[in-house]
Amino acid sequence: MKKVYITMGPPGCGKGTQTAHLADFLKIPHIDTGALLRAEIAAETPDGIEAKRKIDKGQLVPPELVGRVIKNRLLEPDAKNGYILDGFPRSMEQTKILEQIQEEVGIEVQNIAFYFDIANEALIERLINRRSCPVCGRIYNIISKKPKIEGKCDVDGADLIQRSDDNEETAKLRFITYEEQTKPILDYFRGKGILHTINADQTIEAVWDDIKEFIVD
Numbered sequence: 001m002k003k004v005y006i007t008m009g010p011p012g013c014g015k016g017t018q019t020a021h022l023a024d025f026l027k028i029p030h031i032d033t034g035a036l037l038r039a040e041i042a043a044e045t046p047d048g049i050e051a052k053r054k055i056d057k058g059q060l061v062p063p064e065l066v067g068r069v070i071k072n073r074l075l076e077p078d079a080k081n082g083y084i085l086d087g088f089p090r091s092m093e094q095t096k097i098l099e100q101i102q103e104e105v106g107i108e109v110q111n112i113a114f115y116f117d118i119a120n121e122a123l124i125e126r127l128i129n130r131r132s133c134p135v136c137g138r139i140y141n142i143i144s145k146k147p148k149i150e151g152k153c154d155v156d157g158a159d160l161i162q163r164s165d166d167n168e169e170t171a172k173l174r175f176i177t178y179e180e181q182t183k184p185i186l187d188y189f190r191g192k193g194i195l196h197t198i199n200a201d202q203t204i205e206a207v208w209d210d211i212k213e214f215i216v217d
């Protein structure tokens, strides 16, 4: 049975860093749903064109479309030994779609979910301290992950910026929306005994140590 890891957590919880690390450690692909969709859009595939039309209208990309894109990715040879899903599922509807896709792909899998738990206040503090590079996209934190030269990207020296949506009000709203959508999935995974809650309000190294405890062979 192949292991499938599902990483979940509110925006800013550090999930991206840990997921990349996990993929590296386990030598299985990190399937980032957002990146998959962006690639479809860039390649102007029929799904990409439809997704872009929805996004341009400010609508959600239909879950069936996202499911189809993910299924195609799971059929690629490198996913045969397991994979890590990032950014999917985000609702109960998507959770059901995922189970259906996994059945259709036909590789017997065991899902293991990690939830990166962090208190609202800690998350907000993290978000308002966040700076990003407009050139390469690298993320910094003026408290915990400072650039070598204040205000400049380590890679390309560009001036770091604060994203306009990294303010307290927007952060709170994003957090509440995320919690509402995710809570039913967490309950569902917990009921199946496959949910591991990780304390995400620690250093990157400490979070990684906690994750390793739950990696099963």
Ligand SMILES: [Zn+2]
Binding pocket: 133, 134, 135, 136, 137, 138, 153, 154, 155, 156, 157, 158
């Ligand atoms: Zn940069």
